[in-house]
Amino acid sequence: MAEESFLSDDFVSQLTAVGEVDILVGLPTLNNRDTVQRVVNAIIVGLVKYYPRERCALINPDGGSKDGTTEAVQAASIPDFRAVLASNPLRTMHVVSAQYPGVRGQNEALRMLFAAADLLGAKACALFSPDLESLTPEWLDAMVRPVLKDGHDFVAPVYQRRRFDGLLVKNVLHPLIRAAYGYQVEEPVGREAAFSGRLAAYFLGDESRREDFPGLGAHVWMTTAAMAGGFRVCQAFLGPRVAASKRSALDLNTTIQEIGGSLFRCMEIQQAYWTSRQGCEQVPTFGFQPVLDLDPLRIDRRRMYQMFRTGVDQLESVLEKILSPATLQAIGEISKAEERHFRFPDDLWAKTIYEFASSYHHSAINRDHLLQALTPLYRGRVSSFILENAGAEAEEVERKLDLLRQDYERLKPYLVEAWNRQT
């Protein structure tokens, strides 16, 4: 009832007109006029092509766009392209745009979607970014089918990535979530996701949803909450992800603060689950994943290395409050190595992340400061990773990442012990 009262009267009356649906697609927007029309078209073609018999609705929570985004969404719903499709929809496709209240961005948009899914009794919900350039109708099917046809509750995406792309995911998020939560989900912070109506209702009722997760932090929360809630998790291969806005290109420090902080906070909320979780579960992966060795991304490794050295040298007084003396000493020693011989070993990196997580939990210092102190160390790890894999093939890189994941898993008792330690 409280959630219904949070929805505006206009939005509720639009939803009432829609009635019950089988598939609900969420498309949160904020000034995405240039790209959103193409995304909406791809979604509608996907729904018409793959789910002509299902009742579908597209919900567009908008953060107050000034560039005519919502008008573009409504305009894109005109079904002038249906003639080209082999199958015509047997039901009406509803498109509902509504402005979400508050200033919490993605959190409020998701809250609207969960509430809408609950009210419309949706069986499957999918979430897409409005700036996606690589979205095809097949993505919709890949995300929705595991929920609608195979009874899964949460579908995480798997993207085809270029070498050295997504290094924060590969070096921190994936191995940490895998070791702690016991699920091998490759993209725990995927901008796309699908979930069952049952899980949407759970998300809506979960108290931790009220946390103020910044930016993409809400996606970290969705993934970990589904795992901790015991829901059936799987992943679907989508292909290369190309977005119009390179959000992560803005500021590495902010990205680490948003995503790292959200993950540490989620671990705090869900500590009863993951501290007692044993083993690691392979989740089903849907779709065909070709082995492609795409060109590596250009990263200034030397600059990363120099910033790491400066950080270790200048931040000693901060790091000694976060890291154990042994870890700090080991980092100090590797920072003295010559650039071409520089290595940040896997086990030392896993310990570093674990100690940051537990220091965050114990509030060893101000939490924003703690996350900022992680950035130079992460730069060191990235520099070392690129140096090690400069000439390696995709398979070789994957094999080395597997070794890193094993170190994370092997050291999980170290994390639990540090986490539970009384200060």
Add this chain to the structure above:
Amino acid sequence: MNELVVRNLREALTAVSQIVAQALPRVLAMVIIIAVGWLIAWIVEVILRRLLLLARFNRLFESKGVTRALSLAALPSPSEMISRIVFWIVWVSFIMAGVNALGVVALQREVADFVSLLPQFVVAVLIIFIGVLAANFFSRAALLAAVNANSPSPRLVSGFVRFLILLVAIAMALERIGLGYGVVLVAFGFLFGAIMIGLAIAFGLGGRHIARRILERRFAAGNRDRREEKDDEGSHL
């Protein structure tokens, strides 16, 4: 003659004994008030400390970093500090009452002056304390920001922020207790001006080559640098 001396001595002794007889109960009363006050203050302190520990009062401040900041400022834990402050407030109140019980007008005036100064002193201590906390917090924030922005001399920036905040806090505290208001103001103005002039001269004359390089990098090659920075920042998520 002898009788006169004896009579005068007897009168003097009588007067002294009368003064002593009049003052003794007051002194005794003062001693008893101060002693009882100490006992009451001690009991209040012990009870308060226990209650605060039972209520896990310190944990309220741990997440905010206050406990750590207190220890950095060489101060006890929040519960210990509050207990001690309450002890002194209670006992000083009894001491004042005891001194008043003596009935000496001059002493009463001094006590009144002291009492009127006490709140200012407490406020001054509070200002210094908040200044230390703020200096620690903002200097660390400046250090982290400078390191992550790849700025030259992050520690120098951090130290300057700390120094400036502490300087302002000390100036405010001294002004609060009325210690040389004019002197503090002038000294502060001179010091601040000297630092700024020093920096300007050092930057303009001593470091003119560095300044030129910095300005060139900032304006001429700024766009290229920013583009490069974005390139290496854009592949992590």
